Amino acid sequence: MGSRLALLCPGQGAQHRHMFDLAGTSPGASELLDTLLPAIRLDATLAQVLEDDARLFSNRLAQPLMVAATLANWRALAAVLPAPALVAGYSIGELTAWAVAGGLAPAAAVALARARAGLMDDCVAAGPAxxxxxxxxxxxxxxxxxxxxxxxxxxxxxxxxxxxxxxxxxxxxxxxxxxxxxxxxxxxLPVTVASHTPFMRGAVDPFAAALRQHAIPDPAVPVLSGISAERLNHGAKAIEHLSRQLAEPIRWKDCMDALVEAGITVALELGPGAGLSRMLQARHPQIATRSVADFRSLGGIAAWLGRHVE
The missing domain is CATH 3.30.70.250 (Malonyl-CoA ACP transacylase, ACP-binding)
Incomplete structure (x- = not known):
């Protein structure tokens, strides 16, 4: 059996001031970012947000910025990435995963991330910190x-x-x-939202309604569900699983095991950050695993993929 590639999409917490630098070296990724950033509705310039941890780690900006950065890296690598066999996302990264897999347009994913963050913030405002x-x-x-x-x-x-x-x-x-x-x-952790717990129940139905406003086709490749670790092949499943995960635990351990069960031999975390790749490397060292955050250039990523993906 030949190599099988999985793409991993991180959740918030890994954002940093240089999170768009690698994508900025790609004209295609820069062009995509120009279309995505307006949907985030930044309250300052992007450079100012990236230099201000209070803004960068605020839930309302962190979620859509992570989606935008991950999708920009994905677009930057489009020319060298072989077709993945599976896409998995951690927390907000699962929304990104649906865009990478072809189930959501990138602009829709960023807009939904902004809506998701707002609904979760509403749950926080309704009770204690x-x-x-x-x-x-x-x-x-x-x-x-x-x-x-x-x-x-x-x-x-x-x-x-x-x-x-x-x-x-x-x-x-x-x-x-x-x-x-x-x-x-x-x-x-530097997060002020008890995501994936019953504290977020009030966001589940409104986010499902927001997802229903988008026509979500069947993805080109399966997306791994965070709450069940099952491979989802139908767009209709996105509404159920992306909304339920707001108030239900993410079974990332099971998701990592599901990569092995799916025959994955190579995994690339689309960054920013390398938390997912490190967890997978520690749990399943037989899978060749890296993050784009490990590399200084797109050429370095392409060279690594060339050595590991047939």
Whole structure:
């Protein structure tokens, strides 16, 4: 069997001031960005936003900017990328994945990311401040009771003993102390939205309605569902899975295992950031895995792909 390529689309948290630099070396990607940025409705120039962490990491801008940056890298690589066998996305990256797979126009994906962020922010505004905490060195089952007591919920499962939990910000420090007392590690993430938990239930139906406003054709290649790790081949599934994942846990560990089951031999994270490629490399080292963030030039990415993709 020949090589099979998977493309990985990251979630927010990996954004940085140079996130558009690589795409900026491609005329096609620069042209795409010119059409995508107006949909984000930046409150300053792009350069000013990239230099201002308060703006760059605000939920309302972080989500559409991550989608735009990932899609720009994808367009920059269009000439050298072989046809993928599967596309997977982490959190907001799953929306990007549908665009990469041909189920959504890039401009529609960015506009939907902006709407998604706004709906999630509305859920935050309706209650107490929220937080995400990264937990490791403990299986979820060992602290389920502690989390329930503090009103925290599983948000993203990243490994056998690592996951992200979401809940009220006022209880985050208590959770960190409890995890430490049990021998685990915990750290507050720079995200103020308890995504993929019941705190986001109010956004599910409105986002499904927003998705229904777009004709979503069947993707050219399957998209991996974050909440079930199943391969989705029909556009109608995008509405259900992209809306449900707002308030349900992302099973990223299962998604990584599903790549192996699908016969994937090569994986490229479209960046910015390299978190997904590092997780996959650690869990399944037999898959040749890199991120565009690892390279200094588009030519370097093309050369690596040439060595690993038949």
């Amino acid at each position: 929220q937080a995400l905490v990264a937990i490791s060195a403990l299986p979820y089952g060992a602290i389920d009771g502690v989390m329930r007591r503090l009103d925290f919920h599983l948000a993203i499962e990243t490994g056998d003993d690592s996951f992200i939990a979401g809940g009220p910000a006022a209880q985050a420090a208590d959770l960190e102390r409890a995890i430490g007392a049990l021998g685990g590690r915990a750290g507050l």
